[in-house]
Amino acid sequence: MSRFDPNFTKHCIDTIGPKTDPRSREVLGSLIKHIHDFAREVELTTDEWMMGVKFINSIGQASTPIRNEGQRISDVIGLESLVDEIAHSMVTDGANPTSSSILGPFCIIQDPAPGGHPTLMHGKVTDLLTGKGIPNAVFDIWQASSNGKYDFQDPENQTDNNLRGKFRTDANGEYHFYCLKPTAYSLPTDGPAGVLLKLLDRHPMRPAHIHLMISHDEYKPVTTQIFPKDDPYLTTDTVFAVKDDLIVDFLPRKDDPKAQMDLEYNVKLAPKSYSGVSPVSQTTIGLEARL
């Protein structure tokens, strides 16, 4: 099959010592095997390998406490989205995020957002099996502003916790608050991710989205993001996070001085004892922006 030494990869993996735990052995052994298979498959040249080494070095050099270029590169090659699919295809109890009392105001727009469209977002959190409303569920939301930046990336225009909120559903399981219709944005392209995207001849855009995390002590938590259906980047999200059931419809809202748009979004939660997978497509991509 191959004209290369058939024992080399096994030899490299067999050098892993006895003190390595079984999971590390499995993960690193598989990683070494696939990297070797890749190199043999394309007959990687010395120059190409050295370009790769320099590229790997450039990733850490471009990273800072608020810029994770390694994560961005893995997003651009679809790895974070894939890990997300793997995580959510498995039936797990899921650690429940710590929920505190109501933190957010009823409008999460603290700072002016030029060109932004204030939106009343509302809906009901219900039990997947009974269809009844779930009171006291925690509804956690965060989003970028109309310039495509999160508060921590944009200290000149945004105060801490701008466009972040944490609410509880009422006695009927309903919630409502004002936020912005989200805005598409570009990944930063002035670092290694920009180099890779250019090499792949791809645009750097993420479709507009709102991050959500919905939880309750008695239910499996859901972490996801939702996308407006008129966004031009839905089919070419540069981090591959869009799924059909996460696309939502923003409608015009009349006679509300606080909002131009209206978004209804309902969520079904599965009881912790439920053995199937979550009824909602989940994605933890961008979770780090929750801070």
Place this chain on the structure above:
Amino acid sequence: MSRFDPNFTKHCIDTIGPKTDPRSREVLGSLIKHIHDFAREVELTTDEWMMGVKFINSIGQASTPIRNEGQRISDVIGLESLVDEIAHSMVTDGANPTSSSILGPFCIIQDPAPGGHPTLMHGKVTDLLTGKGIPNAVFDIWQASSNGKYDFQDPENQTDNNLRGKFRTDANGEYHFYCLKPTAYSLPTDGPAGVLLKLLDRHPMRPAHIHLMISHDEYKPVTTQIFPKDDPYLTTDTVFAVKDDLIVDFLPRKDDPKAQMDLEYNVKLAPKSYSGVSPVSQTTIGLEARL
């Protein structure tokens, strides 16, 4: 076969745009496929992925102009050695390294090396087909000192070009010079390579070795390294560069005030018109230390 979306990886690869050149498309497409296959095979968790992201970021952060941690990591997983095998298994003309006139003195030990064993290294460069000596071949050598460091890593103890030399063979194709019996050394373990080696429960040692590059205008050049047969790390070289035909025997040398050891090393070079592979196991690992 897999319970994961069977179209996801193809979709990611299909986003590569038309301006990407065919070789980049082949290499990066294969790399993406193998990374995805790895993640699915081990069902990589979100925490494990994030550990990997942090590890990748740490590689560049530990690198400096004289410390290439990305290269070291790829050495530790056997990738440089594999790329080397791929390069030398192909029949190529091989660009001839630029050779200049004799630069080195007849002894390449410029600075005292405590514990080092001065050695007379000598031998003959012959034509693979005729067996005749090749006059005027360039014999280029570099090695670490008895403390395991190359000159550029050790400015306190070594002057520039310590333990480096470039010689030409005489009318009979013979060469000789004084060098050191080489010393085993540890890769630096105070960075990401140390983290990985600890996780793999492996030692960080390279067996002692001498780097060689032998060339002549009419012959295919050879880049290799040779290892003393009494080295304890021959079978566990942490960068996987040892091959059986590169192991050599240092013998005691008597009645020479300049050297305690003697090493004979003969090299066969193939004419440029020769269509087979090189008769000598080659490895360019550590070539960057040639500077």
